[in-house]
Amino acid sequence: MTDMLLHNGWELVVGLEVHVELATKTKLFSGSPNRFGDEPNTNIDPVTLGLPGALPVLNQHAVELAMRIGIALNCTVQASTFHRKNYFYPDMPKAYQISQYDQPLNVNGFLMLPGGVRIGVERAHLEEDTGKSTHIGGATGRIHGSEYSLIDFNRAGVPLVEIVSRPDIRTSEQARQYVTELRAILLAVGASDAKMEEGSMRVDANVSVRKPGAELGTRCEIKNVNSVRAVGRAIDYEARRQIDMIENGDRVRQETRHWDDGEGRTHTLRVKEDADDYRYFLEPDLVPLAPSAKWIQTVKDNMPPLPAARRAHLSAITGASEESEAVIVVVERGQDDYIHEVVAAGGDAGKALVFVQQAFADETAQPRVPAKDIAALTVMERDGKITSTQSKTLLAEIVANGGGDAVALAAAKGFEALDNSAAEKMVDDVIAAQPEAWAKYCAGEEKAMGALVGAIMKLSQGKADGKVVTAILQARRTA
Numbered sequence: 170m171t172d173m174l175l176h177n178g179w180e181l182v183v184g185l186e187v188h189v190e191l192a193t194k195t196k197l198f199s200g201s202p203n204r205f206g207d208e209p210n211t212n213i214d215p216v217t218l219g220l221p222g223a224l225p226v227l228n229q230h231a232v233e234l235a236m237r238i239g240i241a242l243n244c245t246v247q248a249s250t251f252h253r254k255n256y257f258y259p260d261m262p263k264a265y266q267i268s269q270y271d272q273p274l275n276v277n278g279f280l281m282l283p284g285g286v287r288i289g290v291e292r293a294h295l296e297e298d299t300g301k302s303t304h305i306g307g308a309t310g311r312i313h314g315s316e317y318s319l320i321d322f323n324r325a326g327v328p329l330v331e332i333v334s335r336p337d338i339r340t341s342e343q344a345r346q347y348v349t350e351l352r353a354i355l356l357a358v359g360a361s362d363a364k365m366e367e368g369s370m371r372v373d374a375n376v377s378v379r380k381p382g383a384e385l386g387t388r389c390e391i392k393n394v395n396s397v398r399a400v401g402r403a404i405d406y407e408a409r410r411q412i413d414m415i416e417n418g419d420r421v422r423q424e425t426r427h428w429d430d431g432e433g434r435t436h437t438l439r440v441k442e443d444a445d446d447y448r449y450f451l452e453p454d455l456v457p458l459a460p461s462a463k464w465i466q467t468v469k470d471n472m473p474p475l476p477a478a479r480r481a482h483l484s485a486i487t488g489a490s491e492e493s494e495a496v497i498v499v500v501e502r503g504q505d506d507y508i509h510e511v512v513a514a515g516g517d518a519g520k521a522l523v524f525v526q527q528a529f530a531d532e533t534a535q536p537r538v539p540a541k542d543i544a545a546l547t548v549m550e551r552d553g554k555i556t557s558t559q560s561k562t563l564l565a566e567i568v569a570n571g572g573g574d575a576v577a578l579a580a581a582k583g584f585e586a587l588d589n590s591a592a593e594k595m596v597d598d599v600i601a602a603q604p605e606a607w608a609k610y611c612a613g614e615e616k617a618m619g620a621l622v623g624a625i626m627k628l629s630q631g632k633a634d635g636k637v638v639t640a641i642l643q644a645r646r647t648a
Contacts, residue, residue, distance in 0.1 A: 173339045177416070179378045181408050182385060183338035185400075187351060189330045189361045190298060190369040191234045197297045197328035198225030198267065205367050209321040217326045219263030224454050231328035232274075235295050236460060236468045237358040238330050239275025241475055242290045248459035249274040249294070251452040259320055260300030268296035268331075270449045274458065280334075280354075281477065282346045283492045289335030295458075300325035301368075324368075330360070336375070336385065341401040341408075348372055348397050353476040353501055365395045372400055376407040378415070386411070387421040391428050391435055403428040407435055479505050487518040495526045502533045507540065516544030517551045528568045539572045546575040556634040558626075559584040596641045599624045611646050618642060 175181055193203050199216035215223035239246050252270035273294035280288050301324050306316030332351065338344050352370060355363045363370040372394045377386035389411070391403045406428075411421050426435040474482075483505045484491040499505050504525050511521040524543055529536045536543075546567065550560040559579065567573040578584075599621055600607045606624075609617035618639070625638050 174381070175378065175408055176412060178380065179408075179412050180381045181339055181341070181404070182336050182377045182379060182388075183341075183344055183404055184336040184375040184388075185332075185334045185338065185344060185347060186373040186375070186390075187332045187334075187348065188298075188371045188373070189238070189332065189355060189363065191231050191328040191330060192359060192361050193228055193230050193234065193328055195228060196326035197228050197231050197295070199326055201326065203327050204323075205364075205369065207323055209319070209323060212323040213325070217262075217322055225267065225452075227455060227458065228328060231295065232458065232460065233464075233468060234328075234358075234360040235274055235293070235330050236465060237472065238332065238355065238360050239278065239293050240465075240469055240472060241354050241358050242275070242278040242280055242293060242332070244275035244278030244290060244293055246275055246460060246465050248272070248457060250457045251295075251455045252449045253452050254296075255448040256446070258299065258302075259318065260302050260322070260325065262300075262322065262325070266297060266299065267452055267455070269294035272457075274460075280347060280350060282343060282350060286343060286346075288337045288343070288347055291333045291335050293330050293332045296329050296331060298324050298327040298329045336377075341404040344374065344404055345397050345401045348400050350476065352397075356503075357473055357476055357479075359473075365397070368395065371395060374400060374404055374407075376404055376411070377421075378408055378411045386415075387423050389421065389423065389435075390425045392425055392438065394428050396430075399428060399430050402430070402433060403435060406433060410435065476500055483508065483522070486512060487522045489519065489522055495522050499526055502529070504529060504532070504535065507535050510540035511544045511547065514541040514544035515548065516540070517547040520547035520551055524564055528564050536568075537571055538568055542567055542572045542575060549575055549579065553634070555579055555584050558635065593641055595625050595628050596621075596638060596645065599628060600645065610642070 173180065190203075195201060196203050196212075196217065199214050201214045201217055202212045204212060216225055236246050249269055250272045251267055253265040254268045254270070255265045257264040273292040275293035276291070278290035278293070280290060282288060300320055300322040302312070303319045303321070304312045304315035304317075305319065306314070312318060334347065338347060352363045352365075355361045355370070361369055365371070374391045374394060375388045376391060377388040379386040389407060391407060394400050394403050407426070414421055422440070424440050425438045427438045428435050479500045480491045480496050483489070483496050483500060484493075487496070487508070489496050499508065499522060508518065508521045508525055511525075512518045521543060524547065525536065543564075546560060546563055549555050550557060555563070559582075562582070563573075563575055563578050563584070566578060567575065603621065603624060606617045606620045610621060621642060622635060622638055626635065
């Protein structure tokens with residue numbers, strides 16, 4: 170517990186609200202396209218603009234994607250209702266948003282973080298997005314100080330799921346892990362492209378501090394944080410701000426704040442509204458949403474493997490930790506199936522993991538190189554037929570050419586690994602030629618090893634295996 174405490178023994182309490190735009194072709198209640206980057210105010214219709222007589226019609230695909238999210242987050246999928254959430258902003262032409270209030274679609278779930286930390290998910294409900302305001306002339310792009318504003322209603326009515334965590338997060342690192350894992354889940358189930366830079370995934374952080382065991386402190390909500398890194402920075406700043414206020418005798422007021430990534434600080438946007446301010450009431454133009462048990466089961470049966478299960482499987486065949494960077498990165502890119510193909514082709518799983526992580530960093534899908542070519546290369550290095558340096562050279566060439574026979578390429582380049590007796594002789598020759606470097610290494614100066622290894626690699630024309638050379642040097646030193 171102590172490693173989770175902040176300055177002077179304060180405890181951080183965070184709950185996250187993540188807004189996710191769903192990957193539907195059309196909007197939540199109308200047939201207008203759901204597309205990013207189109208010309209402003211081209212994806213609109215009477216429903217989007219809230220014109221008199223226009224009636225909403227619920228998008229079935231959006232409901233199914235929302236159920237996928239709920240199931241992936243271990244929620245109960247239940248009958249739900251839609252409410253009007255009343256407030257007026259220029260980007261809400263109806264002066265209300267259709268959302269879900271006391272009967273949301275998904276409730277009482279959880280998300281497991283690496284290391285076994287469980288974060289409760291209170292709800293994941295359906296709602297429509299708002300339009301987008303662009304403020305011109307201000308120094309920060311905010312309405313305060315701007316000369317005028319432009320409104321784009323293309324985003325208004327786009328289907329959203331708002332995922333509300335319980336206040337179970339105790340460090341900014343846990344918050345980053347939560348957002349990262351949630352994004353991976355959304356991509357895995359195909360619910361959203363989750364592009365934070367485009368606003369299809371936006372994070373609001375509710376931050377408060379307290380002494381351990383005390384009642385929850387007054388929270389402040391930081392709106393629309395748009396990167397994983399910024400989530401951590403914003404939470405850390407806000408926690409320090411609140412602690413400083415309390416320790417100086419001031420009171421934290423409940424409010425909504427804006428995170429300025431350039432300045433590295435939050436600013437007041439408005440005093441926080443409560444539920445009463447929104448004047449929720451049932452949407453009279455929509456009937457209750459009650460997915461049948463058969464529909465829910467069909468969605469469950471068609472769910473793909475989730476990132477946690479894929480990491481566990483990859484860890485089991487490669488021997489790498491589920492929390493290792495290589496396993497996390499490869500699963501995040503969706504390249505773990507390719508490693509299974511390499512192993513099925515006779516390749517070494519551990520080396521395949523390293524090769525895929527390093528060689529296909531610019532790709533976010535299955536590599537185009539035939540799995541058998543990578544498999545052959547992993548076996549050559551594993552069996553000591555080539556050095557790790559030589560394998561890197563061959564890997565780069567195979568990737569650049571979209572494939573290649575590793576054995577033939579190695580023969581053409583004259584690649585082969587020295588046997589141990591030849592490597593030992595070269596080590597002895599270099600020790601004799603560089604007595605000062607050897608003396609420094611024997612005295613405990615580890616940097617001297619680099620000079621010795623470099624000289625041996627040069628003498629062997631790159632055919633010596635660096636790991637073998639290092640082991641021989643270490644054995645010589647302790648002899």
